[in-house]
Amino acid sequence: MRAVITVTGTDRCGIIAKVSNFLYERKINIEDISQTVLGEQFAMIMIVDLAESGESISALARGLEQAGEEIGMSVRLQHEDLFNAMHKI
């Protein structure tokens, strides 16, 4: 199962490290990653594979949200199907 992670907030150092470390510890593979910094605003999108992770998607979403709060960023993990449903025919 794949999920989409989005990270937004004011740019600072260590954002990618924090998120990717969280994913590494839970055996979540990053399949695609892109980021932009517009002025001070940071936006990152990751497509990840949850196949090897034992945790439920809602637990992971909660965990990532908390990890984001620790560095003042808004981090969401959502099932990929929501985006597929809305944007693909």
Next chain:
Amino acid sequence: MLSKYDILETIEMIEKEHLDIRTVTMGISLLSCVRENAKKTADAVCDLVRRKAERLVGTAEELSREYGIPIVNKRISVTPVSLITAAFPEKSPIVGRALAQAADELGVDFLGGYSALVHKGTADYEQIFLQTIPEVLSTTRRLCASVNVGSSRSGINMDAVRQMGGIVRETAELTKEQDSMGCAKLVVFCNAVEDNPFMAGAFHGTGEGDTVINVGVSGPGVVQHALKFAPEADLTEAAEIIKRTAFKITRAGQLIAREAANRLHARFGIVDLSLAPTPARGDSVAHILEELGLEVVGGHGTTAALAMLNDAVKKGGVMASSRVGGLSGAFIPVSEDIGMIESAAAGKITLDKLEAMTCVCSVGLDMIAIPGDTPASTISAIIADEAAIGMINQKTTAVRVIPAIGKRVGDEVNFGGLLGRAPVMPVHGGSAEKFISRGGLIPAPIHSFKN
């Protein structure tokens, strides 16, 4: 592969434009619960609803977390209770309270179906059932009632219309300490639909299966935002933008409906394509109409703008879902829409304009506060007018008015939460007493004979 733009658009819709799933509603048939007396029937009903909907709230919350999209309400609709209590109609409140208790225990927001379908005639047991509505609504919090008084096939049951004017007033009186809140849970329909997930008019029709999941989507803010980026678009282009947006919103609803049905071992019923506003700023149907170029909702041009919006929402939504139903269109509840509230408070929208708007949108006169001294016959006449629009135009219409006991034009009722607040609006003074007291049936229109 998903594009960055698409992903961020969805995030923006959810976080800034109030995109949400308005309701996941489980429809449950109560027909197997009829027993020899009210107590045993109530026990059977309570037991069945508890069992079927045990995981409804938890599942909706789990889906909301997994997909990262808010699911605002979790609701239950049941078989019209008048059918279940036909052998002991005066004891219907026992079943009503059992349902309300089950709803409280399950933690759902509302349970609809304290209902009767009397569009061609009121049976004796239904007559008695209708009289129990005010008391039941005044002693329960989550139970909603609805009555279908007319249809395009059968005409309008004016005896029921007359009775309902009195029932709406009595409900208002019994709940006057809460701004006549009971009336916010009571709808009078013409052409009621059997799979509506929205309250207060949801009930589970007898033509439905055992247990179904119906989902109502929302997203007026998303439509308004999309139109903001095309200030110079002509109305053909504007309709296209609305269609595209409605498509995306509905696809999200369809996804949640399928998943919820799977996990709850229920049948996927329908997705209701309605644009349902809330009192929050940025979540208003009125503001979409203003975005299209009206200075204020309620002015001339409002009906045309709403007609276009309603039709475009349906067209976009129909393409996005394999099963659509319910009311499907734009809702215009006055108290639940900040644009409507402000326009009504400024005297810019009238009951007459709202009535005209109901000719082209999905429901009817909804969540409108009227003076507390409005006679029952005037309320009946408002219901009759609205039912006539529905009957002739072969669409659902409804009346959910709140006679604000002790209040007059210029005052306000305030229910809080999604039900919002409403300024008391004036009604016309000419009496309809004689017309309403005639009773009988307004015959079905000539174009109803289609066989």
